[in-house]
Amino acid sequence: MPLVVGAVVVVAWDLLVRLNNLPPYVLPSPEAVLATLVKDWSVLFASLLVTLRITVLALLAAVTGGGLLALVFASARIVELSLFPIAVLLQVTPIIAIAPLMLIYLQPDTAVLVCAFIVAFFPILSNTTMGLNSVDPNLRDLFALSGASRLQSLLLLRLPAALPYFLSGLRIAGGLALIGAIVAEIAAGSAGQGSGLAFRVVESAYRLNIPRMFAALLLISLTGIFIHGALSLLSWLALRRWHESALDPGR
Amino acid sequence: MTGAGDRRPVGGGASRGAHGDPILTLRGVGKAFDNGVTALSGLDMEIRDGEFLSLLGPSGCGKSTALRLIAGLSAPTSGVIDHARPAAERHSIGFVFQEPTLMPWASVFGNVHLPLRLKGQSRRAAEPAIEEALERVGLAGFRDAYPRELSGGMKMRVSIARALVTRPSLLLMDEPFAALDEITRFKLNNDLLALWKQLGCTVVFVTHSVFESVFLSTRILVFRARPGQVAAEIAIDPHVPRDEAFRTSADYAGMCRRTSQALAAAMGESAGGGGLA
Numbered sequence A: 001m002p003l004v005v006g007a008v009v010v011v012a013w014d015l016l017v018r019l020n021n022l023p024p025y026v027l028p029s030p031e032a033v034l035a036t037l038v039k040d041w042s043v044l045f046a047s048l049l050v051t052l053r054i055t056v057l058a059l060l061a062a063v064t065g066g067g068l069l070a071l072v073f074a075s076a077r078i079v080e081l082s083l084f085p086i087a088v089l090l091q092v093t094p095i096i097a098i099a100p101l102m103l104i105y106l107q108p109d110t111a112v113l114v115c116a117f118i119v120a121f122f123p124i125l126s127n128t129t130m131g132l133n134s135v136d137p138n139l140r141d142l143f144a145l146s147g148a149s150r151l152q153s154l155l156l157l158r159l160p161a162a163l164p165y166f167l168s169g170l171r172i173a174g175g176l177a178l179i180g181a182i183v184a185e186i187a188a189g190s191a192g193q194g195s196g197l198a199f200r201v202v203e204s205a206y207r208l209n210i211p212r213m214f215a216a217l218l219l220i221s222l223t224g225i226f227i228h229g230a231l232s233l234l235s236w237l238a239l240r241r242w243h244e245s246a247l248d249p250g251r
Numbered sequence B: 001m002t003g004a005g006d007r008r009p010v011g012g013g014a015s016r017g018a019h020g021d022p023i024l025t026l027r028g029v030g031k032a033f034d035n036g037v038t039a040l041s042g043l044d045m046e047i048r049d050g051e052f053l054s055l056l057g058p059s060g061c062g063k064s065t066a067l068r069l070i071a072g073l074s075a076p077t078s079g080v081i082d083h084a085r086p087a088a089e090r091h092s093i094g095f096v097f098q099e100p101t102l103m104p105w106a107s108v109f110g111n112v113h114l115p116l117r118l119k120g121q122s123r124r125a126a127e128p129a130i131e132e133a134l135e136r137v138g139l140a141g142f143r144d145a146y147p148r149e150l151s152g153g154m155k156m157r158v159s160i161a162r163a164l165v166t167r168p169s170l171l172l173m174d175e176p177f178a179a180l181d182e183i184t185r186f187k188l189n190n191d192l193l194a195l196w197k198q199l200g201c202t203v204v205f206v207t208h209s210v211f212e213s214v215f216l217s218t219r220i221l222v223f224r225a226r227p228g229q230v231a232a233e234i235a236i237d238p239h240v241p242r243d244e245a246f247r248t249s250a251d252y253a254g255m256c257r258r259t260s261q262a263l264a265a266a267m268g269e270s271a272g273g274g275g276l277a
């Protein structure tokens, strides 16, 4: 179904351009965008790799940092109460406002990475913390009765219970890491640095190379869809045997 | 505090050792929750080695709360709980919760393995014990199923298998058979009795069913509500064989009637202003 809708939109877009005889610098036709994509592939693909690399690195850092901090939070409530507000502060301040500051203190590449990390970090931290704390109290009692050590409770009870929460945080974080990377690249790109996809968008805008701008935008969307798809697949693989979210609704 | 000191000396028929002595005594135990509900107040009871004790009472009278106190899962807000033995050599406890309480991410096998795993037994080493426990509850073919693939009654049976797998010396069960059909329930009643005789363990069994409590127990404590405490105690000769003949005997019917009356009296007293419709 989504494919049909997509096809209809593309055809409508094509017709709009043809019937009104719009010049490419106003609205390029789908073929023009595709042609640009092929023609400029080497430049665009290199940029795609840059953006993808930053997004993936930021996501990995967020998983490590957010996951570890959630473990600390879950084992000591005081730490959670004192540090969580700071995490919230980072989360509610728009990344576009933080980016210029980062660019002053850090190398542009690092600054972009840090921005993407900051936005991806929070959903992982808050979801994992919540997951680690939402263990069935009866199961906790059962572990206590069986003389489980803290480590055993963590490994056999709290981590598995937190997994669905973590994975849903991860899916949100994946999308946010890309947004963070793009936003920071735009902030950095206008200062003359960077070569990610967002930089290509800005650059094409300056040169009024609208077809290329569309091609870069298309790649950004595809990257987002790819990240979302990959993380959804991961989540499904990890949960399909037992979690309600992975149930086939048809049954 | 041995109000029911009428305990008959147990003959040599049973193979168990010095049983009949209290292993756990609750004196004037009260439990109030943070939200102001007083679940138990002035509860006096004891658990005797090797007995099959049923706690019978209306819903909300504090049976589950009492069971959790006995297990040491929560502390009383007043009164004392005395253990006959020091903590180190205390009984291993098997606990069957009122809900199945399975780990959804683990298979049936993994769930039953849990108590042994926590004691350091590998899958391989634990396998015979797990198979046997699953066999007992009639789930031998379901070891690789996940909890969400099981019916409510099957989940409960997994939970029972998990409590049996460690061969506990004190088995605490909170309405374990409430979700089962009558045939399975009768079968598991018989299995439980066989197991109790074979292991020589002590059982504390919470139930709503007068018939079940009379069939299974050597002693029944009838609870009253608000505040939860023991309203009546009924002893049943431990030597009568618990078989189908017993289930249909006049003795059994008589004891059920007595127990029902005790329960009705307990509920009548406690209905007070509440009005149990």
Ligand SMILES: Nc1ncnc2c1ncn2[C@@H]1O[C@H](COP(=O)(O)OP(=O)(O)OP(=O)(O)O)[C@@H](O)[C@H]1O
Residues within 6 Å of the ligand: B033, B034, B035, B037, B038, B039, B057, B058, B059, B060, B061, B062, B063, B064, B065, B066, B098
């Ligand atoms: N954790 C809790 N916090 C507050 N109140 C509680 C808690 N657990 C139980 N209660 C209250 O204590 C009373 C006794 O509860 P309990 O679960 O022991 O009853 P029960 O005899 O097991 O009932 P049922 O037969 O329905 O299982 C109830 O009024 C209940 O509302």
Ligand SMILES: [Mg+2]
Residues within 6 Å of the ligand: B063, B064, B065, B098, B174
């Ligand atoms: Mg209960």
